[in-house]
Amino acid sequence: MRQVFKWSVLSLFSFQMFTVSAQDVIPNNQSDFNPIMYRQSSPYRSALGQPGDQYWQNQADYNIEATLDPEKNTITGHVTLTYHNNSPYDLNYIWMYVEQNRFTETSRGTLTTPIMGNRYSGDVDGGCDISNLEARANKRSKVSSKHVISDTRMQVFFNDPISAKNGVATVSMDFTYVIPKAGMDRMGRLETDNGIVYSLAQWYPRVAVFDDVKGWNTEPYLGAGEFYVDYGNYDYKVTVPYNYVVVGSGALENDKEVLTSTQRDRFAKAAKSDDRVYIITPEEVNDVDKTRPTKKGTLTWHFKMENTRDVAFATSKAFVWDAARINLPSGKTAMAQSVYPKEVSGDDAWGRSTEYTKGSVENYSNQWFEYPYPNAVNVASNVGGMEYPGLSFCSSRSKGAGLWGVTDHEFGHNWFPMIVGSNERLYPWMDEGFNTFINYYSAKAFNNEEYPNDLIKGRKSLRIYNSKNREGVDTYPDIVNTRNLGNTAYGKPGLGLIMLREYILGPERFDYAFKEYIKNWSYKHPQPSDFFNAMENGAGENLNWFWRGWFYGTGNIDLAISYVQSYKGDYVIVLENRGDIPMPVKLKVTYDDDTSEIKDIPVEIWQRGDSWNYLLKTDKKLKSVEIDPDKILPDVNSSNDVWPSDIYKD
Structure with missing residues (x-):
């Protein structure tokens, strides 16, 4: 004081x-009121809060083929990365993440988890085996197999450098691992009455971000810190037993091979319906004659997704499946889909999941930026709530207000950080906090505020602000006390933006600046300084006092x-x-x-x-x-x- x-x-x-x-x-x-942090223009980042005239970022395209073995609970696959070096620097190596290595006894994440455990405790009998790695800097280069794996990171070396400014390299490898049952509340296996639901994320080796701020971003995957990923195009295939269904990020390319004619007809009906249409009814679960185009062997599901920073998928033989149309402001449409076990299919639970998904995506599209993906898929999972582009894992136990809240939150993440690609591993407030902010208004808009959002609690809930153990919004997620993470990453920055909109700037000035920030940094990598500059320029206000006081301190x-x-x-x-x-x-x-x-x-x-x-x-x-x-x-x-x-x- x-x-x-x-x-x-x-x-x-x-x-x-x-x-x-x-x-x-x-x-x-x-x-x-003095300036906070270095916020002057560079060729890469403008003081206007926009990308500079020489802004660059690299691109990562993936071709992946993976096979599920439900008897062994394993994924075996082959990935080919095509890496586009748009930077002004030649690169002799790249860094990749092998995040399944988090699930070992000796991983940094395991060794930094408290003895009593926390949300980010996970299996320790896993880990990813990499083989047959081949790296080529260009078509004329000799193949290199040299690589070094350090915990959840892998350095891949080339015999020749990847040329600056549009050089293209390829890296391919085989990988296999046991799917963790407890996947740090981000992935894993859920036992249901009719079979296991597999939620697959961080499921393939992927390249780290090389940017103009830090160079290679190689922070290890410990737990609370999420992801920082480049954008690119994905072509992936998942092979599963014939009686399994697969849903994934992006668009299904081979529906005629993996769906029955009845299911395709139902999808066509759902594409024109604002109410849910069953693709697989609760009564049809595990009825192979009605739900599968073949009665033996395996089926390969083929998906594609463009200009995305990641993909995830889920597979099970226990899925009820329904869908409905999403109406977008441009006149385009997308599809809201939900998959869930029969035992949670009631209208007090997952029977309303598609309604929630549709309402959430439509609201954010109308208020902030149009949803860019063909599908929004909600998966009833062992995961409490975790987002990936176009697909979310939410707890199968959620219902009513709880299911609305987690669904709305996870699909809100398609804007932050899927469209606006901030560094979650360092700045969780730029995705969790911003998402918490837009969730507040989404709840107000949904079904005449059926589920009120209590983010603004007036002055009756100040315990966290008066706590002697409080920490600042700028505290890194893997450092912050896990009891404080909900406030530092979610509540305090979310409330801060509400204060900025409703109390300091007013909706008109705030909304213009915030929408410009989203538009200018869509599919790019903003830093905190870019956000601060964007808001100050767009709103015409010096807000140094606010950023310093609310985001970079513990004052009240x-x-x-x-x-x-x-x-x-x-x-x-x-x-x-x-x-x-x-x-x-x-x-x-x-x-x-x-x-x-x-x-x-x-x-x-x-x-x-x-x-x-x-x-x-x-x-x-x-x-x-x-x-x-x-x-x-x-x-x-x-x-x-x-x-x-x-x-x-x-």
Whole structure:
């Protein structure tokens, strides 16, 4: 807490009559308003908060073939990476991630997990075997097999460098691993009455991001830190037993080979329906005669997805499957789909999943940026909630408000970080926090606010802000106390954006700047400084005080009404900033005739000091004054927000 000097109104006016000695230094709060971090233009990143005229990023295209063995619970596959080096640097090697190595006894993630475990505990009897690796920098280069695996990362060397500015390399390899049952709440196996549901993510070796900020981003996969991935085109095939169904990111390319004619007809009907249409009904689960085009052997499901940073899939013989049309603002359509076990198919549970998915995607498309993918697939899984492009894993146990909330959140992630590709491993607030923010408005829009979102709790839920163990939003996810992660990555940044929209800038200015940020950084890699610059330029506001106070510190908001005094027929309201973060003051003044008005006082009143005299000109008798009447700010001391103080009610 900064020191606040309290003066009566008369003392303040009297003090102004004296001349300050030339030897005195008047303290001010300029440091709160000074620039935060390096935010000047470079050829790669503009001070406007846009990519620079020489911005570059590399591209990663994948061709993958994988086979599930449900007897051994294994995936065996072959991947070919085509890597496009658009950077201005020749590259003698690349770094790749082998994230299945997280599931070993000696992985860094296992060894940094508390003895009592946490959400990111996982199996330790797994790990990925890599073989037959071949790397070629260009068509004339000799093949290299040299590689070094270090925990969840693999360095692949080339005999010749990958040329700068449009050089193309290929890396291929075979891989196999046991699918973990407990996959750190991101993937794994769910036992159901009619068979196992396999949720497959981080399921193939993939290249790390090489960017203009850090070079190679090689932070190990430990647990809480999620992903930072390049964009590219995917062509992948999954071979499973004939009685299994596969759903995946992207578009199914060979529906005539893997679906019955009845199922194809049902899909055609669903593509024109705003209500769910069953592809496989609850009664048809495990009825091979009705649900599978063949009665023996295996089937290979073929998917493609363009300009995406990842793909995931799920497979089972236990799926109920339904779908409905998603209506997009351009007039295009997509498909909402859900797969889930028969035992959770009721309308109080997963029977409404497609409705939730459709509502969520349509809302975000209308409000922020149009959904770019052909399908949005929700999978009932062992995973509590985890997002991938065009596909989400949500807990099979969720129902009602819980299922709406997790579905809306996971599909919101298609905007952050799937479309706007931030670095989740370092800056979770740029995806979790932004997504939490848009979830708030999505819940308001869905079905006449059927499931209210309580992100704004007024001043009745301040425990986390008053905790002695609180941490800043900028704390890395693998470092933060797991009990604080929900606030540092989700709640506090999400609430911060609501404050910025509803209290500081207003919806019109905020929405323009935020939409420009999304548009300019779609399918690209923004840094925190890019976001700050985009919002300040788009809204026309210096927000250094807000970024520093809310995103890069643990200070709190405590605006106060110190005193109210009549003065020459008007009133002087003495305001104080007793907290650590400057903030504009929104005052509701109410008069004896029970009329009221809002007075907006700018944040600049706190630049010189922590006390300000506001002159309220009126010919009415003042009855009461209240700071932030809509209770948007998490002000840690509500008792000093009203005058007279005896009218305050918690």
